Amino acid sequence: MRGWPLIKVLPQKTNLHFVKYARAFGVLSAVLCIASIVGCFWPGLNMGIDFRGGASMEVSKPAGQVIQLDEVRGAVSELGLGDVQVQGIARRDNNANDGSSAILRFQVPEGRDQTQVVQQVETAVSQAVGQVTYSGVSVVGSKVSGELFTSGLLALGVAVVLMFVYIWFRFEPQFGFGAVIGLLHDVILTFGLIVLFKLEFSLNMVAAILTVIGYSMNDTVVVFDRLRENLRKYKTMPLREVIDLSLNETLSRTIITGVTAVMVLAALAVFGGEALFGFSIALMFGIIIGTYSSIYVGAPIILLWGVKRGQIEEEAKPVKLGMASRP
Amino acid sequence: MIQLSRWKIVVLALSLVLGLLFSYPNLLPAETRANLPGWLPKNGLNLGLDLQGGSYLLLEVDVPAMRAKRIDNIVEDVRTTMREDSINLNGLQREPNGVLATLANPAQQDAAFEALRLLAGGPNQQGVQERVASRVGQNQVRFGFSQQAIDGMASTAVDQSIEVVRRRLDSSGTKEISITRQGADRIVVQAPGQSDPAELERLIGQTAQLTFQMVESDQQLIQLAMQGSVPPDSVLLADADGVSPLLVKKRILVSGEQLTRAIVGSDQSGRPAIDFRFDGVGARRFAEATAPQNKGKRFAIILDGRVISAPQINEPIPSGSGQITGGFTLQSASEMVNLLNGGALPAPLKVEERRVVTAELGADAVKAGAVSTAIGFAIIVIFMILSYGLLFGGVSVIGLILNGLLIIAAMSLTQATLTLPGIAGLVLTFAVAVDANVLIYERMRDEARAGRSVIASMDAGFNKAMGTIVDANLTTLVAAAIMFMFGAGPVRGFAWTLSIGVFTSMLSAVLTAQVLLGWWLKVAKPKTLPIADDVAKTSSKTAPAAAE
Numbered sequence: 072m073r074g075w076p077l078i079k080v081l082p083q084k085t086n087l088h089f090v091k092y093a094r095a096f097g098v099l100s101a102v103l104c105i106a107s108i109v110g111c112f113w114p115g116l117n118m119g120i121d122f123r124g125g126a127s128m129e130v131s132k133p134a135g136q137v138i139q140l141d142e143v144r145g146a147v148s149e150l151g152l153g154d155v156q157v158q159g160i161a162r163r164d165n166n167a168n169d170g171s172s173a174i175l176r177f178q179v180p181e182g183r184d185q186t187q188v189v190q191q192v193e194t195a196v197s198q199a200v201g202q203v204t205y206s207g208v209s210v211v212g213s214k215v216s217g218e219l220f221t222s223g224l225l226a227l228g229v230a231v232v233l234m235f236v237y238i239w240f241r242f243e244p245q246f247g248f249g250a251v252i253g254l255l256h257d258v259i260l261t262f263g264l265i266v267l268f269k270l271e272f273s274l275n276m277v278a279a280i281l282t283v284i285g286y287s288m289n290d291t292v293v294v295f296d297r298l299r300e301n302l303r304k305y306k307t308m309p310l311r312e313v314i315d316l317s318l319n320e321t322l323s324r325t326i327i328t329g330v331t332a333v334m335v336l337a338a339l340a341v342f343g344g345e346a347l348f349g350f351s352i353a354l355m356f357g358i359i360i361g362t363y364s365s366i367y368v369g370a371p372i373i374l375l376w377g378v379k380r381g382q383i384e385e386e387a388k389p390v391k392l393g394m395a396s397r398p
Numbered sequence: 399m400i401q402l403s404r405w406k407i408v409v410l411a412l413s414l415v416l417g418l419l420f421s422y423p424n425l426l427p428a429e430t431r432a433n434l435p436g437w438l439p440k441n442g443l444n445l446g447l448d449l450q451g452g453s454y455l456l457l458e459v460d461v462p463a464m465r466a467k468r469i470d471n472i473v474e475d476v477r478t479t480m481r482e483d484s485i486n487l488n489g490l491q492r493e494p495n496g497v498l499a500t501l502a503n504p505a506q507q508d509a510a511f512e513a514l515r516l517l518a519g520g521p522n523q524q525g526v527q528e529r530v531a532s533r534v535g536q537n538q539v540r541f542g543f544s545q546q547a548i549d550g551m552a553s554t555a556v557d558q559s560i561e562v563v564r565r566r567l568d569s570s571g572t573k574e575i576s577i578t579r580q581g582a583d584r585i586v587v588q589a590p591g592q593s594d595p596a597e598l599e600r601l602i603g604q605t606a607q608l609t610f611q612m613v614e615s616d617q618q619l620i621q622l623a624m625q626g627s628v629p630p631d632s633v634l635l636a637d638a639d640g641v642s643p644l645l646v647k648k649r650i651l652v653s654g655e656q657l658t659r660a661i662v663g664s665d666q667s668g669r670p671a672i673d674f675r676f677d678g679v680g681a682r683r684f685a686e687a688t689a690p691q692n693k694g695k696r697f698a699i700i701l702d703g704r705v706i707s708a709p710q711i712n713e714p715i716p717s718g719s720g721q722i723t724g725g726f727t728l729q730s731a732s733e734m735v736n737l738l739n740g741g742a743l744p745a746p747l748k749v750e751e752r753r754v755v756t757a758e759l760g761a762d763a764v765k766a767g768a769v770s771t772a773i774g775f776a777i778i779v780i781f782m783i784l785s786y787g788l789l790f791g792g793v794s795v796i797g798l799i800l801n802g803l804l805i806i807a808a809m810s811l812t813q814a815t816l817t818l819p820g821i822a823g824l825v826l827t828f829a830v831a832v833d834a835n836v837l838i839y840e841r842m843r844d845e846a847r848a849g850r851s852v853i854a855s856m857d858a859g860f861n862k863a864m865g866t867i868v869d870a871n872l873t874t875l876v877a878a879a880i881m882f883m884f885g886a887g888p889v890r891g892f893a894w895t896l897s898i899g900v901f902t903s904m905l906s907a908v909l910t911a912q913v914l915l916g917w918w919l920k921v922a923k924p925k926t927l928p929i930a931d932d933v934a935k936t937s938s939k940t941a942p943a944a945a946e
Binding site: 076077084129163164166185186189204205206207208209210211212214215222223225226229230233234237241274275277278281282284285286288289292293296297320321323324327328330331332334335336338339341342343344346347350351354 | 878
């Protein structure tokens with residue numbers, strides 16, 4: 072049977088000249104990274120209450136009944152809580168956007184009791200639009216939110232450093248630099264996407280970015296493993312060609328794994344409901360970026376730095392997975 | 399070597415059996431689960447707050463407030479002691495750890511120091527001298543907490559608070575509430591499902607500091623206090639009726655700590671009241687306070703700074719038992735009894751973070767998670783079989799199913815919390831687990847392309863891909879470890895799911911493929927690798943401008 076398994080349809084030996092376009096893509100990546108960094112400050116991240124502090128409450132009426140958002144807004148803004156956001160959301164039970172569910176976000180002013188403020192808001196909402204149920208209420212104090220934000224950023228920083236250390240030990244320093252620059256690239260661009268799509272930056276989002284870091288490294292390691300192996304195999308081949316060869320050889324795996332992950336995450340984004348949407352979207356784009364970066368950021372960086380090839384050969388001897396089995 | 403080594407089959411069979419054993423309680427309803435024989439695992443998945451519904455409260459013990467209050471007490475103690483010993487003071491100066499008293503007559507310094515040394519008492523049960531007295535210069539004495547006591551105060555306060563909160567929640571009858579310490583001065587209270595978050599906060603939010611203090615009877619002083627000059631040893635509080643103010647002495651006669659027992663009783667007219675009994679020390683002090691010379695005066699019963707009632711002293715009460723009346727309902731009386739018996743919190747608890755999810759919302763999240771997991775799983779199965787055919791694709795699907803089984807078993811066994819992001823982690827784990835198969839298969843294809851036999855290329859595929867697989871999985875594990883260290887709540891659940899997934903996928907994806915494909919090799923004795931490129935194409939392109 073031709074065409075199935077599909078793997079036979081993929082060109083069995085691609086010979087794409089990735090490195091040739093590395094310069095152009097490098098410029099593109101740099102521009103996008105700068106745009107993303109700028110975007111994180113202006114217009115800035117859409118901080119969730121995890122990191123900004125304040126309260127969020129989900130209110131809903133039975134399906135079919137509509138909550139008048141303006142009335143809710145009016146009633147709550149009379150309580151003097153500053154900026155109150157009221158936004159319609161899809162129903163949690165059937166994902167229908169029929170106006171019967173909404174989410175309220177507000178700040179608890181300094182010096183006022185959280186519990187009391189939440190009760191006041193509940194009373195005000197009930198008076199304005201009648202009986203509603205409160206399905207989810209979160210209140211985060213300013214002290215805790217500050218700590219969560221710091222520890223979230225710290226986690227991202229530590230992750231990048233540890234990955235660098237890991238690659239440094241496992242490969243050569245040049246590989247480490249390539250991997251870390253690829254990693255930073257992925258993290259920065261994922262932040263850019265979060266800003267672009269106005270996704271809520273919350274604790275879950277930090278988990279998403281950490282996973283992107285894990286995946287991006289995973290992808291990079293696969294490419295680097297092959298690159299190192301080929302550097303030993305083809306001692307005289309110019310570095311640029313070895314990189315191209317390694318990228319081509321791992322291409323089918325890169326595509327299959329990447330496509331699988333992206334399809335699965337797309338299913339999560341579509342069927343996972345409001346709570347998983349932002350999370351899955353960020354993961355999905357992060358993985359696409361991670362795949363791109365291991366081809367166009369990680370490997371070409373090594374070309375910039377260059378590799379001492381004799382050194383690799385020496386270190387390679389005791390490694391079990393080396394070339395000993397080759398005739 | 400790709401051969402059917404016995405230990406691999408044993409490990410695989412064992413993990414299948416254990417996987418089934420530990421994951422199947424999830425299929426049983428709760429009652430059946432509870433009635434299983436003792437040796438069978440009973441735990442199902444431990445659903446997080448966002449899937450199960452419930453309340454999460456992060457409380458901070460207000461240590462500065464507690465310290466300030468304790469120093470208030472010290473100031474009053476010193477003032478009283480000095481008065482009782484007829485030592486005249488020129489001033490009392492509050493300090494960070496205590497109080498500095500300036501004596502009117504330097505000759506009394508020794509007497510003052512002796513009196514305070516007696517007040518300080520000996521070391522406590524842990525051998526810590528909590529309060530210390532010292533002479534300062536010619537005419538001052540200092541009295542206050544030792545540095546050791548101040549340092550230990552926060553930690554002790556948190557421990558005591560946890561104890562008190564636990565007693566209160568236990569006696570309220572709410573089930574399965576977890577109370578844990580977090581960091582230096584925080585407490586996390588998690589209550590599942592049905593419990594009423596408002597009741598939870600009412601139970602925790604009250605300090606329940608009960609004190610008995612004398613009410614000032616000197617009309618002149620009361621007049622002055624009303625005009626704004628409150629004497630330093632007194633405080634103006636609203637009376638139980640909430641209207642007329644009451645001038646109350648700061649000195650605490652007896653406090654809730656001396657209570658041995660409180661129960662709901664009823665007053666003469668049959669309304670709910672609270673009967674209480676003091677311990678020996680409390681009874682003696684209470685008897686002194688109600689002694690004949692105080693007849694006709696009033697004392698105030700104060701709970702958390704609020705006067706509950708201020709009865710008149712008619713006769714001495716030597717027995718140490720009494721009754722608090724003051725417009726209780728049966729419910730408020732029993733709640734108060736619960737609070738009093740549970741003991742007072744050493745310091746107020748501030749709610750710093752509060753998350754409430756209703757059970758319905760949790761059920762909806764479970765549904766969404768289950769649906770998207772099933773769809774994600776189906777996508778992987780279809781894609782793998784389409785890509786690698788029934789045999790090789792099928793083998794990876796079997797590995798995937800085993801993987802799912804093992805993850806559920808491991809999470810049920812360790813009772814790790816499964817959260818909504820955790821479900822996403824699970825789905826992603828499936829995608830990454832398949833990556834191990836993809837790496838192995840692609841390696842086999844490479845080797846076949848290089849002209850090796852079926853057995854040799856499959857063997858090399860497993861061997862060479864292994865290093866890459868381990869490397870790749872380790873990076874995910876590092877990321878998960880960091881999430882676990884720095885993350886809170888749902889993020890930790892995600893990290894845990896991810897890590898368990900890494901281990902189980904190594905086991906299931908690699909081992910299943912080795913055993914099943916090894917078996918296939920033995921039985922079918924294939925001439926070509928089903929996933930290799932078609933031979934006709936192979937010769938048309940040459941290997942890259944290669945080597946040596």
